[in-house]
Amino acid sequence: MNFWTDPLKVAAEWLEGILTGWGMDAIFAHVLVVFLGVLLLITILMVLDIFLVWIERKVVSRFQDRIGPNRVGPYGLIQPFADIIKLIIKEDTTPDGADKVVYNLAPILSMMSVLIVWAVVPIAPVILGTDLNVGVLFLIAAGAIGTLSIIMAGWSSNNKFALIGGFRQVAMMVAFEIPMLTMLLIPTIFAGSMNMNAIIQAQGSIWYFFLSPLGTLIFLIAVIAELGRAPFDLAEGESELVAGYNTEYSGMKFGMFYAGELLHAMTFGGIWGILFFGGYRFFGLEQVSPFLAVLIFLAKALIGYWVIMWVKYTMMRIRIDQMLAFNWMFLTPLSFVLLMVTALANALLAGTSIWVYGIGMFASNIILGWVALEIVRSYSRKEREKLEGPRKVAEAHH
Amino acid sequence: MxxxxxxxxxxxxxxxxxxxxxxxxxxxxxxxxxxxxxxxxxxxxxxxxxxxxxxxxxxxxxxxxxxxxxxxxxxxxxxxxxDSGPQHNKNWWAGALLAVMTFGGLVFLVQSWASLSKAAADIPSGFDAVSQLGNQLTSPNAYVLPFEVASVLLLAAMVGAVYVAFNRK
Amino acid sequence: MNEWIYVALFMIVGAIIPIGAIVAGFIFGPKKPNPIKQSTYECGIEPVGDVWVQFKAQYYIFALVFLVFDVEAVFLFPWAVKLGQLGLYAVVEGIVFISILIVGLVYTWRKGMLEWS
Structure with missing residues (x-):
């Protein structure tokens, strides 16, 4: 064991050796070293978060046929630092009648709910916060704190728009948590564990994307809704609700919501990669060095983040009734049927070769997705005919 | 400590x-x-x-x-x-009495329980509570019936909630 | 050692960092409050009426349906963990469990409670 194969452990043991050498209690030294490790990880995440601002702005401008920030530093790379200085020196206003304690607590909880997700994210085989055996459910628990922070922000601002936006957002988040939870069950079934690292290890022969393409897609939709990004950004529809729950926030408190949202998107891009695309695995490259594994994971997380941005800047916003109908009448039943089909196919195909198993799983997903789309198509055709009358024959001949 | x-x-x-x-x-x-x-x-x-x-x-x-x-x-x-009215009505003493009696009863019950002073056994290493729970919930010899009944209970909760909301309309 | 210590440390550090950022903003930012600046922002229009808008009962129904499915999913996690090692009967048990709840969803749907009216 040396620094290049297990950097965290070597560094931790070296530090603990120094600390106990000074006469510190062994347990206390261990906790202190872990604290420093957590501080290091979160600091790195916050620095990454600063660059996510630049990435997001650069990508959106490309989607919209603009150039984006390009004045401050090479390629506008220094721009996010200028943004941060601006946020820090802005006046921090508190609206009249706001509930001060709750108002100030909300942005802190919002950021914290994103940062604690990283406690269970395996960045490399040996670089991970903690190996909780309930890792998958921990994601949902962390999300619960985020939901709470939005309710707190919306309610404490003493603003109608913030209140309505907050409640819309929460109604959407709880609605899409059902498909998300159900899709989390699918990697759990395949891996036989809720531990994130075990789920990655179990994807050695085949990524779960190939076993459950439909599940991958539903999880992505649920993640986008959970993030409140377009097409599900009706909670901060700027043309009707100013900015939703964070309308009254300014300065660094707004910055926390903003940075939290970007980091949340990147984090869930990474989790999408972990659950369905093998996390830090890439054709055995992760065995070479843990540092290479970190790079692979980061690349997958950024690709996931890019897909989320791609959806955001391509789709238009949907209405709340459409969003709820889409979730409760389409996505939720579909995800439950998919779960049952997956469990059944998993039992029936157990013991067969990886090719038969993989093709069977893939085919069952594709067939299910096709059937679901056909049902929705015939339903929407019926609805359209109800509104517009049957399609004219003459038009059909054109 | x-x-x-x-x-x-x-x-x-x-x-x-x-x-x-x-x-x-x-x-x-x-x-x-x-x-x-x-x-x-x-x-x-x-x-x-x-x-x-x-x-x-x-x-x-x-x-x-x-x-x-x-x-x-x-x-x-x-x-x-x-703002709302007073936080207690004139029956507050009955509630307080009931709470004190319940608490006293619980203390008495726990006191007379032999295992109270016993230290819990260490969890064996490699013990996976979730998979044990999964075993117990699906085994026909254990809790499979309560597992299914829980589903019926959840169904009843949902139907009840919808019924109440529907009638109010 | 209890692995939840790590989670607690993540929560502590995860709270310290945003607190630090907000305090920095408080220190370096100007502080010149005035009644107009502090007033509720409603696109420049004078705020009318109470902030307390009454919400649709629908929100409550959705939260209740969500609660039921949330509890259901929590029950399914131990089942999913063991599924690979158990036979077909465990799968059938799970399917029965989910089907019963889908009946509830269909009932809610038929009663028109899932429609945003």
Whole structure:
């Protein structure tokens, strides 16, 4: 064991050796070293978060046929630092009648709910916060704190728009948590564990994307809704609700919501990669060095983040009734049927070769997705005919 | 005192204090938020006991769903929540008496329980509580019937909620 | 050692960092409050009426349906963990469990409670 194969452990043991050498209690030294490790990880995440601002702005401008920030530093790379200085020196206003304690607590909880997700994210085989055996459910628990922070922000601002936006957002988040939870069950079934690292290890022969393409897609939709990004950004529809729950926030408190949202998107891009695309695995490259594994994971997380941005800047916003109908009448039943089909196919195909198993799983997903789309198509055709009358024959001949 | 005991005492104290705040605060949303703090404290106690799955479930179900439900319910009422009448009616002494008696009964029961003073056995290494739970929930010799009945119970809850809301229309 | 210590440390550090950022903003930012600046922002229009808008009962129904499915999913996690090692009967048990709840969803749907009216 040396620094290049297990950097965290070597560094931790070296530090603990120094600390106990000074006469510190062994347990206390261990906790202190872990604290420093957590501080290091979160600091790195916050620095990454600063660059996510630049990435997001650069990508959106490309989607919209603009150039984006390009004045401050090479390629506008220094721009996010200028943004941060601006946020820090802005006046921090508190609206009249706001509930001060709750108002100030909300942005802190919002950021914290994103940062604690990283406690269970395996960045490399040996670089991970903690190996909780309930890792998958921990994601949902962390999300619960985020939901709470939005309710707190919306309610404490003493603003109608913030209140309505907050409640819309929460109604959407709880609605899409059902498909998300159900899709989390699918990697759990395949891996036989809720531990994130075990789920990655179990994807050695085949990524779960190939076993459950439909599940991958539903999880992505649920993640986008959970993030409140377009097409599900009706909670901060700027043309009707100013900015939703964070309308009254300014300065660094707004910055926390903003940075939290970007980091949340990147984090869930990474989790999408972990659950369905093998996390830090890439054709055995992760065995070479843990540092290479970190790079692979980061690349997958950024690709996931890019897909989320791609959806955001391509789709238009949907209405709340459409969003709820889409979730409760389409996505939720579909995800439950998919779960049952997956469990059944998993039992029936157990013991067969990886090719038969993989093709069977893939085919069952594709067939299910096709059937679901056909049902929705015939339903929407019926609805359209109800509104517009049957399609004219003459038009059909054109 | 071991560090674990100190952490437990801090968590338990915070849980009790926020429980007290739930019943004494005048603002209903504040009461709901203090309730979240209480439930969170209970989850922390589960985590201290190494019951990770239960701790996470506590957060997911209570903080993530039931607290949200409470806050939605409060928002449905028309009255301004910032001020309301006295917090107790003239039957407060009966409630207090009942609470004291229940607490006394519980203390008595726990005191007479032989296992109270026994230290819990160490959890064997490699013990996976979640997979044990999975075994117990699906084995025909164990809890498969309660598992299915739980589903029926949840169905009844859903139908009941819809029925109540439907009739009000 | 209890692995939840790490989670607690993540929560502590995860709270310290945003607190630090907000305090920095408080220190370096100007502080010149005035009544107009502090007033509720409603796109420049004078705020009318109480902030306390009454919400649709629908929100409550959705939260209740969500609660039921949330509890259900929590029950399914131990089942999913063991599924690979158990036979077909465990799968059938799970399917029965989910089907019963889908009946509830269909009932809610038929009663028109899932429609945002």
């Amino acid at each position: 071991t560090p674990e005991k100190i952490i437990f005492l801090i968590v338990a104290g915070a849980t009790l204090a926020s429980g007290l705040m739930v019943v004494t605060t005048r603002n209903l949303i504040h009461a709901a938020l203090w309730l979240v703090a209480t439930l969170f404290g209970v989850a922390a106690v589960f985590a201290i006991l190494n019951a990770g799955f239960i701790a996470v479930v506590q957060i997911v179900v209570y903080v993530g769903a039931i607290a949200i439900l409470f806050i939605f319910a409060v928002m449905l009422t028309r009255k301004d929540m910032r």
